Amino acid sequence: MSTALSRPAGIDLQSFARLASLHPDMVRRFVALGLLEPTRDPSGRIWFTYGDLVAVARLQRLRSAFSLNYAALGLVVDLLDRIAVLEADLRNRPRAARGRSWI
Amino acid sequence: MAPRRDFYEVLGVGRDASPEEIQRAYRKLARTYHPDVNKSPEAEEKFKEVSEAYDVLSDPDMRKRYDAFGPDFRRVPEGVDPQTWARARAGAPGQGPPGDDRVRVDFGDTGIDIDELFESMFGARGRGRWGPIAGANQEVELPLTVEDAYTGAHQRLAVSGPDGSRSIEVTIPPGVVDGQRIRLAGQGGQGTGGAAAGDLFLVVRILPHSRYRVEGRDIYVELPLAPWEAVLGASVAFDTPGGEAKVRVPAGTSSGRRLRLRGRGMPNASGRNGDLYAEARIMAPNHLTKDERRLFEELAATSAYDPRRQR
Numbered sequence: 001m002s003t004a005l006s007r008p009a010g011i012d013l014q015s016f017a018r019l020a021s022l023h024p025d026m027v028r029r030f031v032a033l034g035l036l037e038p039t040r041d042p043s044g045r046i047w048f049t050y051g052d053l054v055a056v057a058r059l060q061r062l063r064s065a066f067s068l069n070y071a072a073l074g075l076v077v078d079l080l081d082r083i084a085v086l087e088a089d090l091r092n093r094p095r096a097a098r099g100r101s102w103i
Numbered sequence: 104m105a106p107r108r109d110f111y112e113v114l115g116v117g118r119d120a121s122p123e124e125i126q127r128a129y130r131k132l133a134r135t136y137h138p139d140v141n142k143s144p145e146a147e148e149k150f151k152e153v154s155e156a157y158d159v160l161s162d163p164d165m166r167k168r169y170d171a172f173g174p175d176f177r178r179v180p181e182g183v184d185p186q187t188w189a190r191a192r193a194g195a196p197g198q199g200p201p202g203d204d205r206v207r208v209d210f211g212d213t214g215i216d217i218d219e220l221f222e223s224m225f226g227a228r229g230r231g232r233w234g235p236i237a238g239a240n241q242e243v244e245l246p247l248t249v250e251d252a253y254t255g256a257h258q259r260l261a262v263s264g265p266d267g268s269r270s271i272e273v274t275i276p277p278g279v280v281d282g283q284r285i286r287l288a289g290q291g292g293q294g295t296g297g298a299a300a301g302d303l304f305l306v307v308r309i310l311p312h313s314r315y316r317v318e319g320r321d322i323y324v325e326l327p328l329a330p331w332e333a334v335l336g337a338s339v340a341f342d343t344p345g346g347e348a349k350v351r352v353p354a355g356t357s358s359g360r361r362l363r364l365r366g367r368g369m370p371n372a373s374g375r376n377g378d379l380y381a382e383a384r385i386m387a388p389n390h391l392t393k394d395e396r397r398l399f400e401e402l403a404a405t406s407a408y409d410p411r412r413q414r
Binding site: 022053054058061 | 138237240282294296
């Protein structure tokens with residue numbers, strides 16, 4: 001089968017809104033606020049990935065739990081992502097470098 | 104299901120706590136246990152418990168009902184007078200728990216589906232403005248010995264979930280490295296409203312080992328040598344995570360010299376295996392026989408070698 005060729009570049013706005021159970025306007029707002037960063041094709045249509053669905057779910061959970069506004073939400077997810085990267089770095093640093101100190 | 108804890112206890116406040124105190128306690132706990140902040144599976148259950156307690160105690164009406172009727176307050180039909188309820192309870196011999204069948208019979212079975220009631224309640228309180236929300240991804244540390252990481256392993260993991268602890272069986276492929284993430288699709292946090300669950304990531308942690316040190320895919324092991332093996336060269340057998348290996352020690356090997364065994368480090372399914380480095384370490388015997396001592400003394404007298412005047 002030619003699935004690889006026929007697969008679309010991503011999820012279009014309408015499908016994405018349906019999958020995320022959001023109004024398309026809400027999705028557009030997330031994009032305008034920089035909370036989602038879909039790719040744009042030459043015709044100007046925006047395309048989302050399944051990763052964006054995970055991101056939307058996180059935005060919804062954080063917003064409902066902490067009554068954050070959208071600007072704060074952007075800051076919070078950025079910080080959480082940066083912390084995740086730092087923690088992973090800390091974990092992956094070879095143990096010898098951490099444990100073997102001559103001082 | 105485990106018996107539900109008292110809502111005040113869950114939030115860590117007294118029964119006379121002010122609405123502000125309740126909110127402060129909730130906010131603090133939510134920041135600690137929110138599934139997107141705290142990725143451990145236990146955190147999600149804890150967060151749900153905290154949210155449920157806050158949902159009830161932050162609503163003055165519901166808090167009053169909770170105070171009057173206890174944990175089963177949702178079973179008590181609207182408009183029941185707490186006094187009547189209390190009398191009914193007092194009338195029950197032995198002071199049965201609030202959920203006692205006898206009490207329920209007194210008021211008739213209302214036939215209310217608790218779960219449905221819950222949903223509609225949460226729905227009415229902001230949470231439901233969203234549709235279904237997919238579950239959060241979770242992370243659990245997976246400690247592995249160097250040997251298990253090398254050969255791969257089957258392990259049972261206890262992961263806390265909505266119905267208490269559940270055990271999942273995981274197959275760890277040979278050659279995992281420290282910090283590597285193994286994804287178990289759909290085993291993470293629960294979605295709401297029928298949305299998909301998140302993924303559970305096992306983060307591999309290689310346990311410290313008395314002999315092996317692992318850096319990436321390379322394994323370092325100390326290779327103790329007798330002075331004459333180091334001087335004259337030798338073929339030495341030693342243990343590695345992949346079984347016994349033999350290495351040729353070149354003549355004139357000093358402590359610290361690394362002998363590489365190509366490809367004998369951590370296996371790599373998608374590329375080159377790591378290497379194994381045997382680090383020479385020259386050991387001196389503690390006790391010498393007469394003959395040995397004589398030979399060493401002879402060597403000391405003959406040799407002009409001075410290790411401190413080298414380089």
